[in-house]
Amino acid sequence: MSPEAITTPVVDTAKTPPDRAYSRARAARRRKVLITAARVLVLVAVLGLWELLSRSGTIDPFNFSMPSKIWDQIVTWVTHGTALGSLGEQIWYTLYEALLGWVAGVLAGVVLGIALGRIAFLADILGPYIKVLNSIPRIVLAPIFVIWFGLGPASKVASAVVLVFFPVFFNAFQGAREVDRNLVANARVLGASDRRVTLQVVIPSATSWIFTSLHVSFGFALIGAIVGEYIGATKGIGLLVAQSQGTFNAAGVYAAMVILAVVALVAEGLLTFAERRIFRWKPSGSEN
């Protein structure tokens, strides 16, 4: 909001509502248009420069490809399918693995996080192990999972789970630890059992902590699935990347990345929508 909008006395707007209110609304609209236009301009400039440099041979078009080729590749995949089958099937495969891994990882993370947050004894025993496991670069487990679980979805789900589990776990743990002591004391005095305190006080107040980790972790689930597919799979976008790379099709690699980005953004949007529904009890605005 512009400073004059704040300092203008209310009386003024009441006296002369048409001009002030109108001009302010127009200024706001103009700003919005300007920002959108600038955004589009940035995109066009970057893509245009890429296209131009590539076409003129300043950068190697074979390695760097160019936006028009990437677009053609996407169109080809959409209309004629990929070498592995239809594009939708590849997307669905990756999404399926990521979702399954995400749900499993989130469930495990939340349950264990809340349990350890509530039961100090458990936290003291398992704490160091979780720290050690967290410090392992878990992405290198992906090849091991392919060996263990084969080329099917199971190995991808497993790598998604290990990536998703830790951020969710740590947030749930922290959320359970940071519960307002007053609320817990109040619930206990009102007659809540330990189980009730956990279910009806600790978990609801930890949800905002958990939700922040859900956003990040869905990205991780996709990464887990893609890396797993890249290493060895029969279907999926990760395999598409690997195959495009294998056939020196740079446009294919980029096209797969674009498709992935769209998938991730849609998932993020859905999650934000769900969050709004769940957190109706929160004061809107300032909090987030």
Place this chain on the structure above:
Amino acid sequence: MSANTSPAIELRGASKTFRTPSGGLHTAVRDLDLTVGRGEFVAVVGPTGCGKSTTLTLVSGLEEPTQGEVSVAGEPVRGVGDKVGFVFQQDATFPWRTVLSNVMAGPRFRGVPKAEAKRRARAWLDRVGLAAFEDRYPHQLSGGQRKRVALAATFVNDPEILLMDEPFSALDVQTRALMSDELLELWEGTGASVVFVTHDLEEAIALADRVVVMTAGPATVKQDFRIDLPRPRKVESVRLEPRFIEIYREIWESLGEEVRITRERGAAHVA
């Protein structure tokens, strides 16, 4: 029968020592003797941080005394019992529950069927004047309204003993006087025994049958004053009565000394 004749609350030689984060020991309450009769309204005043609140947590069963004995209705306190209601200083309404659901929480926790809990909760919301707000969330209410929700949520459990830890200290002065009157009205219908902790002596005298002055921490009872102002009282008008001022002066003499001690200690800490 003995349960009926025994006092509502009895603390005998109760002490509570906490372990501080730095590893030391902090005695909040030492050798505390306090008896509260049935249906009696006792206000506890003392310097800030002297351990008044700890006394309440001992009675509620949220904390156990390190030494001594705490009984409620003649029976030693073992954990949180079902006779006690507690109104906290900070907001302790559940922000993710609606007003109605907040007031229903107590009965639901205690296994009352949903329909019955709803009926009781509505009756209490009506009594605190929030019937029209039952679908709101706490963040949509004012501080005074949230306190009313807290009162309704406590009273709906029909507590024999009502513990209040500076419940109105976060409210503005006008709202505070209003809430005090409302509290007296609500309480007079229930026959509950009340322990009301505050650092506001005026509030204490206006509300209570007895005012107990605590020493600078570790807290123990310094003096016990009976307040012979007639009931029913209106907080705003009772303040102006000569007898009120007389009592105030008398108690302040006792309390003021403890406040000074606390302040000097604070100064010594800084130096």
